[in-house]
Amino acid sequence: MMKSFISGNIAIAEGAITAGMRFYAGYPITPASEIMEYLAEKLPRIGGITMQFEDEIASINAVIGASWAGVKSMTATSGPGLSLMLEALGLAVITETPAVIVDVMRAGPSTGVPTKTSQSDVMQVRHGTHGDYVIPVFAPWSAQEAYDLTIKAFNVAESLRTPVILLSDAVIAHLWESVLIADPGEVEIVSRRKPSVPPDAYLxxxxxxxxxxxxxxxxxxxxxxxxxxxxxxxxxxxxxKATYRSLVSRIINKVLSKIDSIFEVETYYSDDYRYLLVSFGSTARSALAAVRILRKSGIKAGLLRLKTLWPLKHEILKKYCEEAEKVFVVENNAGKILYDIERVTEGDKVVPLPLLDLEIPEPKDIVDGVRKWL
Amino acid sequence: MPSGNSHPLDQYLRTARLPHIWCPGCGIGIALGGVIRAIDKRIKEGVLKKENVVFVTGIGCSARTSFYVNFDAAHTLHGRAIAFATGAKLAKPELEVIVIGGDGDIAGIGGNHLLHAAKRNMDLIVLMITNFVYAMTGGQVAPTTPLGLYTTTTPHGNPEPPLNVVKVVSSLNANYVARASVTHPLLVEQYMYKALGMRGFRFIEILSTCPEVFGRHIGVRDPLTLYNSLRSKVIIKQSPSIDESDLDWEKGLVIGEYLIRDNPSFLDRIKGGSK
Structure with a gap:
């Protein structure tokens, strides 16, 4: 184990290396480019390849091709690049190709504000490509978690033969923190299962x-x-119809049947809250600060932070929401996971706090948003 | 499985999937036959291992070749075969990765990937089967459709001159650029055989016949008539110049080996940079 002071983007690159990734393909885009720049320097030294392609479409298709050549592969981009990658994301789904796609969110729509943060790609990473499927999505809130969840993303991708999205944002990308980098053997690394039958019996x-x-x-x-x-x-x-149903159902169910190992949340002040804030990613840092400010003034607030944004385990969300008088959904977008929280609650206890901030939200803005309802 | 005597090349085909979907008179089978005979020769020479051959295709009639070959094969997205193939080759350099597609797949929607693979002298073989039309989708104008032709999406005549893909690829850093025709199958085999013995980016355009769709547009539905018509337009040259490569139906369609060189490939170049 080694302690490094690195950015969230570098933490993702290091997590991928720890997970065994040896092929990276990408196209420059703010705020994700440092991942490729770092890997361009480092991967060739350890027997891997980093390749800048002509566009994001080529990048993700090359990642899928490389995965089929037996090498763990990854690409990283931001919203506009992800939009270009979506068709091939479906190719990875239907061909059951292990691959990790990092989306470092920035503000949209379209070119938006490339250098500023947002959390507005939640629906796109879940539902962006056409057809029926479930793709696991993880959202880190620190540089350490960017490292850890990248490793988890690879492990899930390899064990379930599926593309996995790591949903970061511009704040996490350029946030420098101490990160514990694992030595070989210190963390569990999963690789795809190989056939146990000879070629003529293999399907x-x-x-x-x-x-x-x-x-x-x-x-x-x-x-x-x-x-x-x-x-x-x-x-x-x-x-x-039978083949279609069988394939599509299996691709969905192979992910859903593992939801207990995919779905993760973290809670703060969960013993005695009356008001629950639900958040994820960089915004959850502000939400936690807001909870602490509220606590200091005697208001029993708590935080539920989603580490996994898809698929969701509704009974867990429901359990935490049921214990609250009011549930505040704090996200740096116009309202995305809001719909998931509304789905698991009854009555009118859910309060949207869509921030549309461009920066990491000020805790005060969240506190003010909560106080209005007390 | 086929009954009676099997063909010597059956080992390279997924015979369980036959019959194929191609229309009567389609040239893709002739092209594929030439390609497989060349692969067979290289395997028998010991230059190539069967398990290292990978066919990567996009979408379209020509892309369906990946259904029928008994190699590792990928039927991917429209236009993206070269990108997928590049990833596979870079991840496992011992593979011989062969891309097959139509002119719409390779030079239309996939044109940017073609340009950049040729620019990089990427270690791939790309075979573009040109039938002058989008056939699988029912007869729309394609990058190579002759000027003025009526298609389902140019009902007033095609206003665009055809794309000369041989000239485009030759302007970049490819090591091998050739044009063949299904009317001369031995040359398909010969050029493919040559390409399999080379490094870097190798591009072969194969002119083909599509009586069902292109033939309908030009008023020649009979496969043999169309075949003979294409054959009469084809001019074989030993060392044609790039200037002769335009798809000129009046002067003739020049086939031959336009470019042969042995420059360091992309993989050769990055080997020096990965110390």
Whole structure:
């Protein structure tokens, strides 16, 4: 274990290296570029490749190709680049390709404010590509957690054969903090399951009991078929309802069935709160400060921080919300996880606190927003 | 499985998936035959290992080749095969990664990736099967459609001259640029064989026949008539100059090896930089 003073972007790069990532492809974009710059220097020294492509579309497609060549792969971008990547995100879903896509959020729509922060991509990372699917999404609130959740993102991607999104933002990107970097063997690193049968008995999309198919990759003699069309267990295109339902259901359920290991929250002052603030990412730092200010003036506030933004475990959200008189959803956007919280609560106890701030929100703004309702 | 005597090249095909989807008179099968014969020769020579061959395709009629070859294969997104293939090759350099697509897939929607792969002299073979039309979607204008032609989306005539992809790729840093035609299958095989023995970016355009869709647009639905018509336009040259490469239906369509060189490839260059 080594303590390093690094930014959130570098923490993501270091987390990916710890997880075994050896192929990075990307295109310059603020505020994500430092991830590629750091990896361009470092990856070749440890036998990997960092490649700047002609656009984000090429980057994510190359990441998928590299993953099929057997190498853990990653790309990072911000909102506009993510918009370009969305078609290929669906390719990774249907071909069950392990890959990590980092979205360092900035303000939108469109070019927006490239250098300022936002949390407005929540819906895009969950639902942006067409079709039916569930993609795990993790949102760090510190440089240390950027490191830790990047490792988790790779472990989930590899064990479930799915793309995973790490949803960071411009504040986390450029926040310098002390981070504990693990030595080899100090953290659990998961790699994709390989086939246990010879090539002539191998079906590339035949799942094991956990709904995840073992993954043969290029150059191993398995004649694998990577297929973007709806396909059967052999990878053959099929247009019938049974094959379609079976594949789409399995791709969704292989993720949902592991929700207990995917879904994580953290709570503060959860023993005796009357007012619950729900937040995530960099904004949760301000929300925690606001909770402490409220506590000092005798108001029993608590914080529920989502580390996982998708899929959500509704019963856990429900449990925390039920114990509160009022639930304040604090997010740096026009209201996104608000809908998830409204879904798990009854009556009118949910209060939206959409901040649209461009900076990390001032705790005072949150405190004022809460006080109005007391 | 096929009954009776199997073909010597069946080992390279997923025979369980046959018959294929291509229309009667389609040239893609002829092109694929030439490509597979060249691969077979290189495997028998010991230059190539079957398990290292990867076919990467995008979307379109030509992209369906990945369905039928018994190699590692990827049927990916429209236009993105070169990007996917680049990732696979960089991650595992011992692979021989072959991209096949139509002119719409490779030079239309995928044009930017083509340019940059050629600029990098990326270690890939890209085969562009040109049928002058978007066939799978029913006959819309394509990058190579002749000027003035009526298609389903140019009902008043195509206002754009065709894209000369050979000239575009030749202007970059590719090591090999050739144009073949399904009317001369031995040259398809010969150029592919050559490409398999080279490094860097290798590009072969293969002119092809599409009687069902392109033939309908030009009023030649009969496969043999269309085949003979294309054959009559094709001019074979030993060392054609780039200036002769325009898709000129009046003067003729010049096929041959436009560019052969042995410059360091992308992988050669980054090996020096990864100390």
């Amino acid at each position: 590339p999309y035949k799942p094991d009991d956990d709904l995840v198919p073992p993954m043969a990759t290029f150059g191993e003699g398995y004649s694998v078929l990577v297929e973007s069309l709806i396909h059967d267990e052999r990878g053959f295109y099929k247009q019938d």
